Amino acid sequence: MRIVAADTGGALLDEEYNPIGLIATAAVLVEKPYRTATVSRVRYADPFNYDMSGRQAIRDEAVLAVELAREVKPDVVHLDSTIGGIEIRKLDEPTIEALSITDRGKEVWKDLAKDLQPLARKFWEETGIEIIAIGKSSVPVRIAEIYSGLYTAKWAIEYARKNGEAVVGLPRYMEVKILPGEIAGASLDPREGGLFGKIPADTEGIEWELYPNPLVRRFMVLEVWRKD
């Protein structure tokens, strides 16, 4: 099975480790044996000007996933939204009403569906590929989350080159290592069966430290700074 998934993660942090805004939406192609991505794409957000309600994230994820899916023609597209694995192209008002989610969630999805349902229907009509809202149960969605962390580290390196340093929060229980010419990352949850990723990056002249976010258990902070 060939699956495209997308997720958004990584946050710029202030000095007290509070999130200012999210950084990276990643889309990935995941193929058997489903432990890493064979292709990945990123779209960076502006963390200083970020809609933290979550709607920006899901829209960006859908658009980026469709972009990648047009190229690589997967069997299915997974989005990180836990509404029961439903096909996005079928999300009309009666279907949303019938979901077993909160009333607030229904309002959000009625709003989101205005853009996403036509996008998914058009994509399905052209390619026959379904986009499903499978959420946290999907391994490719988790791999996309790990890649959003890798691209967050890359963003932090570029930010530190310009501004001297950057402090970012990674997605849940994952680590990154900044190595010569690449950034490597992995899940810290062995129950996931060894999920990991890596991306090429210019890491010359950069120092870094990774440590637990003291205010949010199971989340790591990455600090990056220019040498000298």
Place this chain on the structure above:
Amino acid sequence: MRIVAADTGGALLDEEYNPIGLIATAAVLVEKPYRTATVSRVRYADPFNYDMSGRQAIRDEAVLAVELAREVKPDVVHLDSTIGGIEIRKLDEPTIEALSITDRGKEVWKDLAKDLQPLARKFWEETGIEIIAIGKSSVPVRIAEIYSGLYTAKWAIEYARKNGEAVVGLPRYMEVKILPGEIAGASLDPREGGLFGKIPADTEGIEWELYPNPLVRRFMVLEVWRKD
């Protein structure tokens, strides 16, 4: 403390990783230091003809656990059902009504209790050993789950010998390794403190691969096939 426990797990999967039916009920004797089984028994189900409601599983588990307990005379028997550690022999209608579980759960237990309560009462009268519905909190139940995964791997090997290959889903966050003459397995959750198991098996002429189930995070898929 010497504890007998039983659990059912492992599923035959179709090509899209959907479960067709469960495969193995395992009963185990667990003794201090409570990390593996000192004795194990299996009863295989027919995954092509399986009642997925969960009632077949709990009945098979009770019967197999009592069978093993008659032999090894433990201090107590643990079943994987989370109804508060109650003794099964005491499960009459008023007691079930008083449980803090769903109405649906009460109906299921009233039905189950028809067989299980007399079985447990008879067993207690003859041996003085209680059968308790302790559920996921029990380490021996988790060890039984790991053994159901080991026996699932054994079933897959035998199935592959006849049919060329088998694709099975293991119980939650566990791995298996097919070694010369045996199958070894272990929990992937280090918080459990190192739970593991092994069973003898004819593994000659078999190849295998283990990888994350892309649709169900934290569950592994085992593929087994005949060499040539």
Place this chain on the structure above:
Amino acid sequence: MRIVAADTGGALLDEEYNPIGLIATAAVLVEKPYRTATVSRVRYADPFNYDMSGRQAIRDEAVLAVELAREVKPDVVHLDSTIGGIEIRKLDEPTIEALSITDRGKEVWKDLAKDLQPLARKFWEETGIEIIAIGKSSVPVRIAEIYSGLYTAKWAIEYARKNGEAVVGLPRYMEVKILPGEIAGASLDPREGGLFGKIPADTEGIEWELYPNPLVRRFMVLEVWRKD
């Protein structure tokens, strides 16, 4: 950021692994990179005469944390109570009523606040340091929990010297090792990013064994006994 936190854990167990009473309240100073304590303090309870309702624990934690905080002057004090990160000095009746916790929880907190709110207000007026009820989300609270496990092991050694042996339950998914001259401990959850601790202890003439509590998955039992 320099954080003081406190937590209570470790239980004396009877022969069937049931808790008799809690053993140790630990307060810790945690500094960047937030993986262990740089200073720790303990207050032992009498497990044979322990109020298991949880109120004794939270009071002991607040008092011990304030004691340590007076010495080491942290930026903030974290307590293990999940009422939304609220400042304890602001806990008057209308504020407690407005918390999204159970009615039972509100009654407990109205009672607790009688002692703790004046303590926190006085401490804040004198030092400007806030005491917040942040709960399980705090890494320093988890490190305090690990230290309560280390001190529980120390208590067990002293108890075994007098009484021959001791059987104690450690806080959730952590291990300890009794080494020459010290007790080392660590989280068993790698998602936490490598939290650990150690304390000096006279470990001469002591033998020990660590194994999973068969009745409470993800909790370890420590047995300690006198050699000869």
